[in-house]
Amino acid sequence: MGKYEALESLSLSIFGTxxxxxxxxxxxxxxxxxxxxxxxxxxxxxIMDTPKSGYAKLExxxxxxxxxxxxPSGEGPxxxxxxxxxxxxYLVGKSLSNGTGRVQFSSSLLxxxxxxxxxxxxxxxxxxxxxxxxxx
Numbered sequence: 352m353g354k355y356e357a358l359e360s361l362s363l364s365i366f367g368t369x370x371x372x373x374x375x376x377x378x379x380x381x382x383x384x385x386x387x388x389x390x391x392x393x394x395x396x397x398i399m400d401t402p403k404s405g406y407a408k409l410e411x412x413x414x415x416x417x418x419x420x421x422x423p424s425g426e427g428p429x430x431x432x433x434x435x436x437x438x439x440x441y442l443v444g445k446s447l448s449n450g451t452g453r454v455q456f457s458s459s460l461l462x463x464x465x466x467x468x469x470x471x472x473x474x475x476x477x478x479x480x481x482x483x484x485x486x487x
Contacts, residue, residue, distance in 0.1 A: 357451035358484040362397055362416060364449075365441050374437050391473075392425045393434065394419040399484075411487035416442070416456070417479050421467060424474040428463045430475040435461040442480050452486035471477070 365371055366378045377392035399414035418438060422430045442456045459480040467473040 354412065354452075354484070354486050357486060358399065358412065358454065359397055359450060361447050361449055361454050361484075362482060363395065365445075365449060366395065371441060376434055376437065385413070391420075391422045391430065391434075393438075393478075397482075408477055410452070410484075412484045412486075414482055414484075415479050416482055417477065420476040421470075421473045422476070424466055424472055426474075428474070428476065429464065431474070432461065435476070435478050438478055439478075441475065450487070452484055455483045455485075457483075458482040 363380075371378070379392055379394045380397040381394060383394065394418040396419075397414060398414050398417060416487060420431045420434050422428075422434070439459055444456065445458055446453060446455045448454075457480060462477050463473045466476055467475045
């Protein structure tokens with residue numbers, strides 16, 4: 352498994368856990384094709400910077416996990432904030448590891464963007480969290 356595939360698999364693994372599933376927040380990948388839900392969901396993207404070298408046999412990369420939070424428009428931002436708080440519980444300050452490497456998450460940022468351009472019935476907020484990947 353290459354470093355990008357390993358990073359993505361490890362970073363997204365949190366959304367497949369039973370604990371996350373119990374949050375009852377529909378989670379879509381960045382390349383989802385089809386009809387998205389009309390009420391609320393999140394869409395997850397990972398953006399990586401140029402790989403860093405010189406870390407004593409480790410592949411090191413830094414980047415961001417960007418999560419679009421979609422909620423019904425006209426109901427205020429409190430539900431988006433609650434979803435961001437749930438994301439914080441699983442990501443902020445956490446470290447995930449497996450046989451291919453380790454991902455560490457820093458602190459998050461939430462911004463309320465406004466009406467979704469593709470579906471005016473939804474309001475979009477953007478949750479972002481820096482991450483670092485250390486491969487074996």
